[in-house]
Amino acid sequence: MFTFDQATLDGTGAFLIGELERLDQTLNMPLVGYTWSRDIQLREDVSIADDISSFTNSSFAAAGSPNPNGKNWIGKNSTAIAGVNLDIAKTGFPLTLWGMELGWTVVELAAAAQVGRPVDTQKFDGMLLKWNMDTDEQVYIGDSQLNVNGLFNYAGASITNAVATWANSTNQQILDSINTLLSNAWAASGYTLVPRDLRLPPKAFGLLAQRIVSDAGNQSLLTYLQMNTIAYHQNGVPLNIYAVKWLEGAGVGGTDRMVAYTNDKKYIRFPMVPLQNVPIQYRGIYQLTTYYGKLGAVESPYPETLAYLDGI
CATH class of the missing domain: 3.30.2320.10 (hypothetical protein PF0899 domain)
Incomplete structure (x- = not known):
């Protein structure tokens, strides 16, 4: 009959082994x-x-000229030239x-x-x-x-x-x-x-x-x-x-x-x-x-x- 020291078995794995018992010494971890x-x-x-870890996203807006939805054409004597608008938004996570x-x-x-x-x-x-x-x-x-x-x-x-x-x-x-x-x-x-x-x-x-x-x-x-x-x-x-x-x-x-x-x-x-x-x-x-x-x-x-x- 095999005898086990249950208190030690649960704690450290040091337990008694019978004379005819062959213990596999491999430590088997949970299958995960x-x-x-x-x-x-x-x-x-x-x-x-x-x-917090955070990052930013940049958004741009640019109107064309003379057509706001077109390309940015200008004349040789243009004084009103369109620019670029910038918006930077921040996103954070804990x-x-x-x-x-x-x-x-x-x-x-x-x-x-x-x-x-x-x-x-x-x-x-x-x-x-x-x-x-x-x-x-x-x-x-x-x-x-x-x-x-x-x-x-x-x-x-x-x-x-x-x-x-x-x-x-x-x-x-x-x-x-x-x-x-x-x-x-x-x-x-x-x-x-x-x-x-x-x-x-x-x-x-x-x-x-x-x-x-x-x-x-x-x-x-x-x-x-x-x-x-x-x-x-x-x-x-x-x-x-x-x-x-x-x-x-x-x-x-x-x-x-x-x-x-x-x-x-x-x-x-x-x-x-x-x-x-x-x-x-x-x-x-x-x-x-x-x-x-x-x-x-x-x-x-x-x-x-x-x-x-x-x-x-």
């Missing part, structure tokens, strides 16, 4: 995935002392302090070190996991408590509805829906930029990978779409298509959402102050340290370069 670092670039000029305290007793530390499962390292890994999970959510959908949005629900982005779900669509209809989304963002930007990145719910991503383009079966629809949309022909690079779990049910009415954008710091970024910690404090037999950083909210000086398609 996060992709925020792949899908957005950081704004790194913010510091722990900042409370930088919110994030923190977590790690602590253990010297007894736990010694017991865990003796069995080769250091409790301080494990708690640090757990804290990093929570930091990345919170950052993942903050980047993609924001935080309702702080009243900030993320990459997948940003205010100002265009939202349209799919004609039909992809499960009930042909390959051509799926291609048309993607090109429609890219065209909407292209038109909203004044035909300045076609999005270079496409994010899909996992089910839709799996559907593209499963379907073949033709009866020859030599190419999946996913591979075909990377090279056969207006994004590739305009930008000269394949369309970056990836799956993100946060897009399931992210659309209006709980529908699945597809997102087109350009992963470039000029168009969209995420302010973050990396984690740092205070020196270890000793309280009796306890050792304590606090890690802290700041998470902002997704910023897009050009929200017209974002586009959403719901109901796929």
Whole structure:
């Protein structure tokens, strides 16, 4: 019969092992995935002392002459020459302090070190996991408590509805829906930029990978779409298509959402102050340290370069 020291098992992982028991020494962390670092670039000029991250948008107005809607023609003897009017608007988002305290007793530390499962390292890994999970959510959908949005629900982005779900669509209809989304963002930007990145719910991503383009079966629809949309022909690079779990049910009415954008710091970024910690404090037999950083909210000086398609 195996005997376990339950109090120590819950705390440091130092427990009794039977003679015929073979314990796998691998430390298995919780099965969690996060992709925020792949899908957005950081704004790194913010510091722990900042409370708000902000940016400005400049607007210009210029009347033509002699036709206000025309070009700026002037005569050789003109004395009244039109100028340019400038308006600079500022947009700000909160930088919110994030923190977590790690602590253990010297007894736990010694017991865990003796069995080769250091409790301080494990708690640090757990804290990093929570930091990345919170950052993942903050980047993609924001935080309702702080009243900030993320990459997948940003205010100002265009939202349209799919004609039909992809499960009930042909390959051509799926291609048309993607090109429609890219065209909407292209038109909203004044035909300045076609999005270079496409994010899909996992089910839709799996559907593209499963379907073949033709009866020859030599190419999946996913591979075909990377090279056969207006994004590739305009930008000269394949369309970056990836799956993100946060897009399931992210659309209006709980529908699945597809997102087109350009992963470039000029168009969209995420302010973050990396984690740092205070020196270890000793309280009796306890050792304590606090890690802290700041998470902002997704910023897009050009929200017209974002586009959403719901109901796929």
